[in-house]
Amino acid sequence: MRLYAQTPARRNRQLLVDLIAVTLIALTVRAAFFVRDIIMLLAEPGQKVESSGDGLAEELGNAGDAASDVPLIGDVLKKPLQSAADASSGFADAGASLQASVTQVADVTTTALIVILVLLILVLWLPPRLLWIRRSMIVRRLADAPGGADLLALRALTGPPAALVELPAPPGGFADAWRRGDQEAIATLSAVALAHTGLRP
Template sequence: MKWYADAGLRRCRQLGFDLLTIGWVATWVWLGALAHRQIGASASGARKVEGGGRQISTHLHEAAGILAKAPVVGGRVRRPVDQAADAGTQLQHAGQQLADNLGRVGAAIGVEIALVPVLVAIVGWAVVRVGYARRAGRSIALLRLPGGRDVVALDALGRLPSGALAAIGPDLAAGRRAGNPEVTDALVRNYLRSLGLRPDDDTSGTTSDGRKSPAGGSQVARSAGT
């Protein structure tokens, strides 16, 4: 595949589109990560509640143990203190659960924020750029094969806009069926130009009947990246 055109203006547009796509993806990934961090910051408060509940439970259990040693009333005094310690344990568990839930929610929201825009950008980029790379690479590969010019000419008939075909000349289909090499050359040349590719006249080419192209070349596009 050939990812970039030879023509400077089209190559600049392609590079700009690639950079714009990268910037778009990076921006939405950053926004998703930011949302995750913001919600995660709220989880720190829940962690403090968890830690506070743990300390309350620990200290009250220690106090209950001390009070239990008091003669006569030790057992009765310990019971409410143990209950308060159990409440501290419940507070600890609630804080832990809240922190865990906030962490999961933050991750889910971060992914949801970034996922759709990133997927849209990647799909759009793939349709535009991969489609171009396949068409350009296919044309270059065909022009290196015997009879490949005829296939590229057929591609030109199917892909070039009607205005461009009309500008080439009348009865293109008839000339193409008759194997007119001038018609074939014109179609190939205009199709390459529509892809932003420059013909290379140093490479000789043949049509399907084995004749040299009158243009003196196979119109193979220059490409350092194929």
């Protein structure tokens, strides 16, 4: 199995397209993670709310513990402080929940961007490459088979005429030479068919 053409022009085009495809995939992944970093900036207010809520809850809890030591009215003083501490813990939980939601959105967006864009690149890139690999295998197998040169010559005759214009035609033309079994003309036409695929005789 041959991955690249033998003729320099086609091989260089294939290498260039492969390089572009790989570069686009790498840029797509990088861009997706950049988008994730931008989305994660939305989690910063949640971090601040969580941190502030935890700090306030701790301070109010400490104040409530200290107030409970006051004789006679300690329990009365502690109750509102403890309620305020519980409310502050609720704020902290809300901040943590916001961060979790933002993280989930960032992860889903990043995954979707990578999967969709990479699949699009692969759909545009891989089928032509695989088709060429398959075609080159068939043409090479045909060239090596008995009588394969005749079939390749026929393929050159039925292919784009531009490939034959610059070649010195035998008397009566290439079609007549092929019908007569002219081995030199058949070899020339076979080489044209191979070159059209990007292979050498």
